[in-house]
Amino acid sequence: GKRKIHYLFEDGKEMAEEYDMKTGQLVSRRWREKNTLGGSGKWQVEVGEPTSPLLGALESELIKESSSNPVFVRKDTLSSFQWRIRNLPYPKEVYSISVEKEQRCCVIRTTNKKYYKKFSIPDLDRYELPLDAAALSFTHANNTLIITYQKPKEILAAEEQLQKELKKVKPANSGDGDCKTQ
DSSP, rough: EEEEEEEEEEEEEEEEEETTTOOOOEEEEEEOBBTSSSSBBEEEEEOOOOOOOOTTTTTHHHOOTTTSEEEEEEEOOOOOOOOEEEOSSSOOGEEEEETTTTTEEEEETTTTTEEEEEEEHHHHHHHOOOOOGEEEEEEEEEEEEEEEEEHHHHHHHHHHHHHHEEEEEHOOOOSSSSSOOO
């Protein structure tokens, strides 16, 4: 039910995206750069759930972060960028979300000084578009703060063009090739 697209750029960066086959919606986007020695670095999650460490890994058994810590995840919709921050129990009135145009980021603050977060919107940076405070909104339900930023028309047009191009791309065979053993 998912379509995976892998991009290799001339500067050595890699990007892997996953799309839902039914809706065409972006499920995840990950970036990777070469490290200083020329090897592949770790994948950085831009959209979607971060990958969990392998089960049985020694590090996960020794020290683990609390499961009650806030979890910041980006989940886009077709018309907006969306971030979800789970494990925030405070009422909606406590939160204040603003745009810092000079630093090109959004800032989440609480009046009780219990949570503070700055985050940027890489898609707007790639298209060199300004941040618009009017496009930003938020809601709070079930201990989750949901922040929504309406996509500008330039990004909507670019994503529509990308979807047309992706429909033309033929999928690579997933192990069904003519690999004969001798």
